[in-house]
């Protein structure tokens with residue numbers, strides 16, 4: 001079909017489905033949509049319809065709708081970075097940018113990571129469910145699927161080299177009646193086809209060993225054992241610290257606001273803190289990867305934010321050892337574009353229900369809703385109650401936190417990992433929605449391959465793959481604790497009583513690697529404030545330690561960077 | 577390290593327990609406190625109203641604590657500060673940590689739990705919305721203002737009408753902040769009458785009953801909250817939403833006894849009080865482990881806290897010195913009609929039974945508190961869940977009880 005005809009066909013399909021007329025144009029296999037639609041959802045539908053055509057490589061969706069957020073570039077604050085020059089600049093300090101940074105540090109390339117926030121990974125990565133998905137649920141044959149199964153398989157090595165807690169707990173699909181038992185071989189077959197290694201059908205005795213206390217009617221199930229859970233905050237920091245140790249430089253609180261090209265080659269990036277020269281630009285900008293593409297004059301996709309909410313229970317409630325799945329959950333899977341969420345334990349021993357999937361207008365929308373909470377609870381609590389009748393019932397009173405994050409989805413709903421077709425030096429790792437975390441090591445490797453094929457850098461013979469994390473009081477036995485306190489008495493002062501995080505760990509997090517600057521950054525690194533009282537006890541103490549160690553006034557300490565100041569000033573009668 | 581009686585926590589409960597254990601003849605009394613000073617939460621309660629009953633004085637929190645600390649200092653009670661207990665076993669082995677000694681073990685003949693309570697936070701009440709700075713429990717705000725000398729914000733909304741929230745409403749108003757209102761989900765206030773009058777009414781701070789916060793807005797710092805009216809089932813009523821601009825939301829939505837250690841020691845907790853189930857001697861279900869103060873149940877008045885501390889200390893000393901015999905098995909003390917909270921949970925025939933009762937709902941007409949099978953009927957003019965009722969049942973009246981004791985509130 002020629003592009004004009006295709007455009008008309010797409011227009012017709014959109015009108016059929018939504019009742020709205022969009023202006024559709026196609027150039028170089030990229031569809032561009034304009035118009036004004038009554039809702040975000042209808043605009044998103046138009047995007048998906050267009051992307052459904054195979055000849056369409058990408059969809060740029062400019063359809064306006066009520067509530068659409070205009071995009072504004074942040075203001076420049078200084079010129080301090082002007083004059084710097086790197087071989088590679090990576091935009092985005094999420095797990096993808098960081099994994100790429102570490103991969104590239106295996107070569108003699110000077111590399112910089114630029115991140116707009118004052119800490120790493122806090123857009124998508126930190127709001128994920130920290131699950132290393134099996135490939136069973138991703139669409140066969142997509143890039144997503146390939147990266148998923150490859151990335152999953154790489155995690156044992158990544159976690160051990162980077163000293164990050166990681167455990168393969170498996171996804172357990174259980175049959176609740178003879179009809180469902182009949183379907184178990186099909187599950188094994190699908191998992192095998194998807195390249196999840198060695199899925200196993202289990203009998204009751206085997207089930208009891210990995211998921212004790214299942215309901216009596218559960219007699220058989222399938223274990224897809226390669227599902228993992230990881231400490232995602234630790235992973236972020238670990239990738240960054242290791243990359244840093246191998247020479248990568250980090251610029252936080254810095255936004256990329258422009259891309260300079262010359263005769264189709266990357267020349268430099270403009271940032272809020274000055275212009276940095278480079279000839280390779282890796283676009284790992286998550287929610288804003290389409291904007292970076294646009295700035296480079298290579299616009300061929302639009303990111304549409306899809307929000308996911310998650311609820312987390314107190315550690316005293318641990319009814320599931322695996323990612324426990326019933327056939328009813330699989331059947332009920334709501335959205336075509338997400339895996340439907342689940343009952344997911346975390347590596348720290350808290351159970352999660354999540355995530356939901358909802359198209360939203362604002363890429364920055366990380367607000368939680370009571371509808372989200374109710375939906376999660378009503379969907380998963382009955383399953384858990386049914387499958388694990390001997391355990392305490394799920395209880396809303398045991399929820400300790402509820403959070404949300406947006407997935408950076410494209411309309412093609414697949415990852416984009418490729419060199420730009422227009423701009424030499426621009427490499428994409430974009431549209432990395434779920435299971436982007438599970439895929440990260442494979443994505444990084446793919447990006448590395450693209451770069452070495454084109455530029456042939458020499459290997460960095462000093463590359464050190466290993467990184468050690470700081471000591472954690474809560475993980476040590478008595479003797480090790482004794483020793484630690486003897487070398488540094490700050491480890492004898494427990495600041496967070498829920499998670500047993502000590503002052504020693506907090507001070508360490510404020511000084512090592514990518515130093516924590518805010519209360520939330522401390523929380524992500526040390527777990528102080530992550531327990532059942534959610535910082536009710538330790539937050540003022542953490543604030544005090546940050547102020548002391550960073551030598552800043554307490555009023556300047558933030559919750560999470562920017563203007564998120566915790567205090568608003570001194571009282572009238574200051575005692576001290 | 578060895579001790580006769582070890583007290584964990586040095587708030588009013590712990591201080592009183594340590595003193596009373598000492599006075600009751602325990603030789604080696606050890607008091608462990610994770611903070612750098614004795615006194616517990618009272619150090620940040622700089623308002624008055626403490627010790628009216630116990631000392632017949634109107635002290636501020638720190639003054640009250642100081643009085644107990646002075647008395648402790650006159651004794652040989654050994655005090656270890658900056659010392660956090662991280663483990664307690666059913667056979668009373670205590671593991672503690674402090675910067676000087678590192679990790680160390682204490683063997684104690686008896687143990688008194690006096691770890692107090694903590695505040696419920698945002699997560700446990702599930703307010704949807706964003707997660708900006710500016711949302712604190714009232715106790716955190718109290719610490720910022722009273723201990724650190726900082727203001728948490730300038731335009732304040734308070735969710736929950738607990739006492740700490742109301743006290744902070746007044747405190748912040750005096751510091752020049754604007755308190756826009758206190759919102760309470762129940763149709764009656766959570767805190768004491770005197771605090772409603774002295775902290776809210778006197779400062780023209782509105783109290784909105786049957787209201788709750790249904791959304792939090794703001795990206796970096798809080799920009800406002802949406803409040804809604806709720807129906808009898810405490811569900812928000814659609815259409816009643818109102819946006820209130822503010823930079824701070826204080827939560828005063830309840831206190832929970834701090835029982836991580838108790839759970840570790842295998843001590844049975846009461847589902848009602850969320851603290852250890854104890855007898856009138858304050859002994860828990862684990863022999864030789866006593867508990868008192870807000871770790872047992874959340875009391876309204878520090879005088880009540882001290883009273884339980886006194887009892888726990890005295891009995892812990894008896895236990896440690898071998899002067900402890902249980903002649904009869906204990907019986908249950910059961911909350912009946914209209915009773916939401918009842919403390920203690922058992923009676924062991926060793927002491928007078930002092931009951932602490934909270935009614936299940938506000939009753940504003942004459943009523944009677946009936947203690948069966950005794951023919952005891954205590955008449956009251958009203959009962960409110962936010963005002964604990966204390967009733968003393970003398971020991972000699974109870975000696976013939978064989979099965980259980982039940983407490984009912986009957987409207988007349």
Ligand SMILES: Cc1cc2nc3c(=O)[nH]c(=O)nc-3n(C[C@H](O)[C@H](O)[C@H](O)COP(=O)(O)OP(=O)(O)OC[C@H]3O[C@@H](n4cnc5c(N)ncnc54)[C@H](O)[C@@H]3O)c2cc1C
Nearest residue numbers: 092094095096116124125129131256286308435436437438
């Ligand atoms: C609710 C939810 C649950 C999920 N659960 C899972 C899961 O369990 N398992 C799994 O495998 N995947 C999961 N995912 C997906 C996974 O989180 C993402 O795929 C992955 O984190 C993507 O990483 P990233 O580095 O591409 O993106 P991000 O983490 O978003 O990083 C991009 C970074 O780029 C920065 N940036 C953007 N624009 C600029 C600019 N102009 N200048 C400078 N910096 C910029 C951003 O600040 C951000 O830090 C989940 C996602 C969501 C939303």
Ligand SMILES: Cc1cc2nc3c(=O)[nH]c(=O)nc-3n(C[C@H](O)[C@H](O)[C@H](O)COP(=O)(O)OP(=O)(O)OC[C@H]3O[C@@H](n4cnc5c(N)ncnc54)[C@H](O)[C@@H]3O)c2cc1C
Nearest residue numbers: 585586587588589610616617660661691692715869870878
């Ligand atoms: C923020 C807040 C404000 C309050 N304001 C008032 C008020 O204005 N008026 C009023 O009458 N009541 C108030 N209360 C109630 C108050 O808790 C009681 O009145 C009284 O202080 C309770 O005494 P306590 O000894 O049981 O507990 P606390 O005073 O809380 O003392 C418990 C002590 O145990 C220590 N501790 C806990 N765990 C450990 C451990 N593992 N190892 C070592 N030490 C430990 C704590 O550091 C603390 O010092 C308030 C409570 C809170 C939380």
